[in-house]
Amino acid sequence: SQELEQSPQSLIVQEGKNLTINCTSSKTLYGLYWYKQKYGEGLIFLMMLQKGGEEKSHEKITAKLDEKKQQSSLHITASQPSHAGIYLCGADFAETSGSRLTFGEGTQLTVNP
């Protein structure tokens, strides 16, 4: 979706390294969701951010929402092969409602042991 840009498109890191994935919106964000997907499979919910400046963590994954920049970042600390997959951000835009999320194109993460 051009309304939601993810960067980078793909990322290859060595196990143990930190990494950041960004998600930038061209429209006002009401909520921002992060999902992880294994190739050809369903989406696994990671985190949901509701307010500007909000930061959430789960295990070694931290996500932040910058309301001013309409941008979210997902940071993985000390990456492991189990972190490999496709990371998708999904936006709940202020002008819509319901479970109609607009997704970015995803970031393919490879973690080499």
Next chain:
Amino acid sequence: DAGVTQSPTHLIKTRGQHVTLRCSPISGHKSVSWYQQVLGQGPQFIFQYYEKEERGRGNFPDRFSARQFPNYSSELNVNALLLGDSALYLCASSLGLGTRFEKLFFGSGTQLSVL
């Protein structure tokens, strides 16, 4: 508890045929949404149903239709299949209408190949 279940997991059809995909939401969830994910892209919203009524529709042609049953399960129908309909079709369920800040739970999807 069972998660969102979708059937079949894989399907191969030829151009012009019709296909029906099925989804059972998590027990107690009343809202079902359908998404299409073409290879290399993020999922795109197709429909949302709540209490058997269509509550949202994405930018898809009329060849795509859906319905929700009294037990909250749902079917997605696609008529006159085109090669471009080849994709992973994802079903997501949520507790209520999916209003703000509700978590969407996704199934594993149905991989549709149109030859």
